[in-house]
Amino acid sequence: MSRFGSWFESRLPIGSTVRKFVKEDIPGGPKFTYALGSTTLLTFLVLVVTGIVQLFYYAPTTASAYASVNFLRFQVPFGWLVHGLHYWAATLMIILALLHLTQVFVWGAFKKPREMTWILGVLLLLGTLAAVFTGNPLAWDEKGYWAAQVAAGIAGSIPLIGGWLRGVAFGGVTPGQLTITHFFGLHVAIIPLVIGAIFGLHMVAFRKEGAAGPFDPAKLNKSGAFFPDQLLRDLVVFAVVLGLLIGLSAFLGTPVTGAADPLDASYVARPDWPFLFLFQILKYLPAQLEVLGTLGVPLFGTLLLLLVPWLDRSPQRSPAKRPVAMVVFVVAGAALITLSVVGAQSTTAAVAAPAGAPGPTPDSSIVSTPPGPGPSIASTQIGGAEHGRQLFVSFCQECHGAKGIKGVENPGSVDGEVPSLDPIDPEIVGKTSADFVAGLDAYLQNGSVPDAATSTPNASPKLKMPSFGNTFALTQPQIADVEAYVMQLNGADRAAIVRPGIKPTTYFWISFVLLGIVVVGSGAAIVSAERTR
Amino acid sequence: MAADERPGDAMVSRRGFLGWAFGLSAGVVALVAGVPQVAALLASPRKAKANDFVDVGPVADIPVGEPTGLTFVAESVDAYSVQALPHNVWALKDASGTVTVLSPVCTHLGCQVAWSKLAGHFVCPCHNSIFNKDGTVVSGPAPRPLDALPSKVKDGVLSVQWVDYTPGTPTKTSV
Secondary structure, three states: OHHHHHHHHHHOOOHHHHHHOOOHHHHHOOOOOHHHHHHHHHHHHHHHHHHHHOOOOOOOOOOOHHHHHHHHHHHHHHHHHHHHHHHHHHHHHHHHHEEEHHHHOOOOOOOOOOOOHHHHHHHHHHHHHHHHHHHHHHEEEEHHHHHHHHHHHHHHOOOOOOHHHHHHHHOOOOHHHHHHHHHHOOOOOHHHHHHHHHHHHHHHHHHHHOOOOOOHHHHOOEEEEEHHHHHHHHHHHHHHHHHHHHHHHHOOOOOOOEEEOOOOOOOOOOHHHHHHHHHHHHHHOOOOHHHHHHHHHHHHHHHHHHHHHHHOOEEEEOOOOOHEEEEEEEEHHHHHHHHHHHHOOOOOOOOHHHHHHOOOOOOOOOEOOOOOOOOOOOHOOOOOOHHHHHHHHOOOOHHHHHHHOEEEEEEEEOOOOOOOOOOOOHHHHHHHHHHHHHHHHHHHHOOOOOOOOOOOOOOOOOOOEEEOOOOOOOOOOHHHHHHHHHHHHHHOOOOOOOOOOOOOOHHHHEEEEHHHHHHHHHHHHHHHHHHHO | OOOOOOOOOOOOOHHHHHHHHHHHHHHHHHHHHHHHHHHHOOOOOOOOOOOOOOEEEHHHHEEOOOOOOEEEEEEEEOEEEEEEEEEEEEEEEOOOOOOEEEOEOOOOOOOOOOEEEEOEEOOOOOOOOOOOOOOEEEEEOOOOOOOOOEEEEOOOEEEOOOEEEEEOOOOEEEE
């Protein structure tokens, strides 16, 4: 060590501390399966880093949250990646944590004297779920808004403390400004700090006894060191996971569900996937037993998980010798997965059309306050094409035809039929994406009357385009959604990335190659270490 | 065991007493600093004042026998932000001309119900609660009928007061 190095080390012993931490024997030798815990941690770190970057763009207000998220992911260089990594890492962290929990359960690694490691791990899973739950509404899009609305309803229906709890968590009766700021504070400050603290304790408890190793004592004679043997494997697994996250961000992106719309009765609210099983249970319960689903099942499940070390007390670790525990675990896991899948696929009983029921003239909606002048709210919002598709079926299809391909006959008009929307009149498309939006918006807001056919001078066209915006037949966010869908029909993306930094797919292939080199190199090192052992 | 403690000493040792006293003092300091922080976090916001009645249109425009969507904008206070928020309500006029105004907020968990002409029912998209046109429950998890909102007719114009009711309970209570 250089003179400066030893001077430094004797005053701030970083090197020896790190060496002490990484110099740990792995009973039974290093394994790729041991990387589950460390990869969960690294995924959490991805969330922390991308979360901090997002703080530089995100605005936690009902008026700006959705627009600020869209600005980040479509206008900020690499914003698509920052937001995409955050979105997909959250999903993956839950999956990794569940796999880690499964592994520890099946291998009996939670047993005496590692009960505290298990309990702290369960608390980490709960903390992660809380982070997903509070993060979801922050974008203030349709998905997040309605998830918050249902959650507020659930909180409020809890006996005795419900009203108070809802007030504290949501800052009011219905989701609003204080909901965003409360969830923001929880999501970016309290929950990460709590997760970090519990993780520290999880590590203290883990290092006290070290890894449990294989349950088969015969396999314990192998050994290896945390560094480099296990860390190399962790690196390989994390490189693969990171490549996966970049790939998901580049090829799938993040969902655009449209701006939060409190008036919307057509958006089918579904909770985020980790909570789908609870959603599905709610549907089976009669009203008077509802609290069983909203409070009973989550509390009972948590208690059950926390008590696992005392429910399965035999010193046997091998799953073959713990048949009851294995059967219970498999049944519970299968039930959770089944309920989640059924919940994800469920649709509503009947397709409900909102105010101003479908039809050429939305006359069943009466408006007291017309919208103000200036560009419409809809034209400034990035709508969700998928929700737009559903609205199109209810409101537009009757005249413009399925997917807007061929309009119905319109006697008395110059064209003789309602204009098709795919392909749409090039004049509406214009030169830029903004032209296209503005062109569509004028028709949707104000409606229009087609030119009368010259052959029948006194007749007026049978059908006219109704005004959807000025009459409130559709809300502004709904109009933005329909605009996004009609653009999509014509091959234009309302949610196109304007400034990607590096094109998402290009960036994926660059990282694919670089991460591939890391994986191959580390893999070679692992193989050669195994040979010399 | 500390050096100044003797085995079998029935009295609290000096070191032990100091430990307790320190813990207690630190606790008092922490409480003085911490209680207001927790109180600020847990404070349930004040109950909002009742909304005003808002004119939503002439009664004559509402068809008889079929729920009609009425949209109006009412100023509402959300903590410090005062916003003109759109509200959507359902008006049902019976043969005698009496109008009942139903809140669109599902009494189950607060999603927006909508009238389905096709089904002839109100349908909630979240958990499939279904209501008759008068708001009574047909099926699903909703614990009570749709809530009727306070409304009045003056000079042929219907006006409605927006009220938030607690979802999820069998009895109708405003929040």
